[in-house]
Amino acid sequence: MGRYHRPLALADALATLAGGPATVVAGGTDVFPARLGRPFAEDVLDITGITALKGIGLDGGWLRIGALATWSELAQAPLPPWLDGIRRAAREVGGVQIQNAGTVVGNLCNASPAADGVPSLLALDAEVELASSAGLRRIPVAEFVLGNRRTARRPEELATALLIPEPGPGARSSFEKLGARRYLVISIAMAAAVLEPAADGTVGRIRVAVGACGPVARRLPALEAALRGLPLGPDLAGTVTPAHLDGLSPIDDVRGTAEYRREAALVLVRRAIRTLTEQA
């Protein structure tokens, strides 16, 4: 059995990681299921004692989600409407027990293809803050998740926060999750969208991402470009075509066929966009 570290200071956590690899534990909601029937043989770094990693707040044009911020805290924090999408995702992660313990940053670091938070983070242009004894660096979420259970985090680094840039005025967001039951369900497919309307009632900027339709969630740049400048109205969702989703690479599994995922993703993207236009 390995060692268990639960430091109270970030510097101590980073020193531990500098000293050798350790499995980072926050909410434990992904780490423990992965250890079912297997003992913890490796060293563990439990970061839940580090107060500096807590909290969610807007600061200098960025929303900071600390590494210990849970889904419940995100769902319950007083936040502006442009975060409605990811807050809806927060209420769809597992059950309340999972939302009370699981963290937004942990969900990202676990890098499941079906991670409920990632499509919204992509659509929000979020960045990950990584700390090590050598200092801090920030990289976009799109460059952080490399594949199924693979991220750009180096073994000596700790993901300390997510940083989301404040969008333009009137921005809003949406999220659609498809599962085969109501609660406690792994997504078959997901879509997230963030809209920054232009002053003339057209689409200023829109960012759309789809999850669980490939090893990593993906933005749909062709769609985003096609929607720019179109009028914000009930017809907008209908302009999404299957070709806009060409970048997806869904697989067959017990939750659904690849073909189904492709069709469902199209529907979810349209609905996510419809939600944005209906909010107008």
Next chain:
Amino acid sequence: MTGTIDRVGAAAAETSFLLNGRPVTIRVPPIRRLSEALREDLGLTGTKVGCNAGDCGACTVRIDGRQVCACLTPVGQVAGRHVQTVEGLAVEGPAIGGRGGHEARLTRLQASFHRHGAAQCGVCTPGMLMAATDLLERNPAPTRGEVEDALGGVLCRCTGYRKIVDAVMGAAEDGIAFLVPQAGAAVGARVAKTDGIAKLTGEERYGADAMPADALWLRAVRSPHARARFRLGDLAALRRAWPGLAAVLTAADVPVNRYGIYPTGKDQPALADGEVRYRGEAVLALVGDADTIESLTDADIPIEWEPLAPVTFEAARAGGAPVLHADLPDNVLVRGRVVKGAVDDTFAAAAAASVVEVETAFVEHAYIEPEAGWARRVGDRIEIVACTQTPYMDRDEIAHVMGLSREQVRIVPTAVGGGFGGKLDLSVQPLLAVAAWRLGRPVRWTYSRPESMAASTKRHPARIMARACAGSDGRLLGYDFAGDFNTGAYASWGPTVANRVPVHATGPYHVPHVRALTRALHTNDPPAGAFRGFGVPQAAIAHEALMDDLAAKLGMDPLEFRHLNALRAGEPTATGQVLEASCGLAACIAALREPWRAARAAAEAANRAGGAVRRGVGIGCMWYGIGNTSLSNPSSMRVGLRPDGRIVLYNGAVDIGQGSNTIMVQICADALGLPMDAFDLVTGDTDLTEDAGKTSASRQTFVSGNAAERAGRGLRAELLRRLNVGEDAALRLEAGCVHARDAGGERTLRLADLEPDARGDVLSAVGTFDPPTTALDEDGQGVPYATYGFAAQMAEIAVDLELGTVKVTRIVAAHDVGRAVNPIQVEGQIQGGIAQGLGLALMEEYVPGRTENLHDYLIPTFGDVPEIECILVEDREPLGPFGAKGIGEPALVPTAPAILNALHHATGVRITRAPATPDRVLAALRAAGVGVTP
């Protein structure tokens, strides 16, 4: 050999926290799961472990007031925080009787659970209570939706959730006053469970909850292959490398390494001998101290595998596949057959005929309590304490496996955290017995969730081809059914399915000409065994699709078509049996008529508006023979009177949550003429109780209920005789005396004056009942069951035409139960059965190696089970105790057909492959050209 096992490794550290308001310090590895620390290190077993993966919520506790999964929380994280478990819920408030005479205190929430029948097996109840406590502290008056959101992370497999929501909504109501029926008024009363309090306080002991401190641990090494030969490597070297190993058991260590339900089907080894026949089959048992057993991984075990191409269901059906069992060269375990009349001729003359093909999947019982127990050797006897549905069969089977006499085996069933048929087969028992016998020490074993799912039996996948025809008057003429059932690697209950299905194949209708043929086929899949309905739910999908289609072809309303053809008293069944009474299907269908018409009209009106969501309403009917098919299945019950005037019911009928511990007392109390609250229960211990048979085939209320009634009447007769009073005398218990009053005045019997027997009873009586049936002849003609349950259910659904998702929005269920001994429990069975039927219809499919957990294998959650209206039709069964029949399995059977028929009503598309997952529904809609109309 004694002594405790040191579970504290080198990495242990002290953690201090508040536990239920009291400071505690434990010294364990801080990465240990809080659930394990609570149960193993702190002795608080009220927190249950269902999955160790955050998938089921059974282990939900509150940390600083917030609900979390204890299985996902490292002990190190609770330092300085407040952990509340179910044991810490009620620390003040009035006390009432708890388990074993202890005083228990209940919060209003717990009391509301008790009143509403919100706990059935009770294994999810601690988690439900903790989640609800968290909610109610923040929101004392939640809406139903808020309750579902807050409790949505806890799975329940018994209740269908509705009564749990009711209980949380009703928690603001006052008091812990529960209905206590007067003498003679117990049957029919909405009385709370006699064993309910312990399920609410965490006191109840399930399979994993009362392990001896000095027990060795056992773990099985299981096959990763569906079919393989294997060679064991150097086990002596393994023992040397792991000094904590006390034994490594192989097939050679099992005295008689073949067991099975039927005398002719003893084909399953406790440990495979050189060849495995399904993924998950046990090949070795490791026994040792906890740390060793938990640290050993399969990679440490020297086994050389030679995988072979598995026999699939398709290959077995086609014939010519490799042979699984040498005595069955065609892999056919058993054939079932019911033939009456000249079915082929009827189709030529019929006004309408329909054909359907049905395909169903493996379905997992998914009880929230994994199999668990322990065993010890006591002299030349072996004692097994484990969760089971069938202690007496376990006793005989363990005697067989161990080469002992049945008197040398004692089975002590624990409370059972859900069974549904899955705990009718042996699980932990044989290897625990072998290990404890050899080592002379107690040995314990709890299945992990993946192990439970991989190793245990499943519902049989079916491939059914059926056709039916009717005349222009709308009356059914013929029914022709051929069904293959995938019985997996071993016989288990396969013969039961193959024999029960043909009897029920037509559905609950009068059909003059019938041919129903079945085969149970061996494959390299998990053994398919007993699961709520024994094949009848699969067959019901076929007959209910055919009824809808015939009605459409004849231009008749689907409900009226069924009402016309409903089997009525005096009409013969497919086996030629004529039911004389208690044949209430037509009444059930009639009870649905008004809601049916209103719902169909509303759905059709809504659909005219177009849009992505289409509504539909479907109906499903069923019948179900109570008890074994043409086999003796007796039950005996003993009731005794203590010198102090307490009454003891020796109840060998295992309560798996369905409520027999309550039903038996209700029936016996009214038969005796004394009140329920004078009763104590001694439950299912093969040394202490009579053989009540198994908890299966919906038989306990009917069969054991009759035994309880007879026992009660026997004791009453003895009291009346000693008191020398007439039949109609009223009895009363007071201060160790029985008082009787009749027209001749009052007489008194002082119980302390009588000599107690070895049990401590001064008077006792035994009642026995075996349902009258006959053998079936070669055409399946005869009387297979003494009585049948009947039901009609209607389902309202909404289908998303763009995503293929199906949301069930309401179910109305009308059930003929003969007599509802306890309406709360009957409703609970109906609602829980409906939830499982909904899962069968829409989401449940077990795939070996792919869905061995509760996040890939989906069962319905709080948000998936709709409002359910229960209509109890009480067409009294003259043979039943106070007119009662059974409800356990009937509840599930019509649900999936009703939902699939609703899907057809909504979309015009007939789906006959279950489950109707979103991808399958969408593919079927696309193939039929059904889409959103602009």
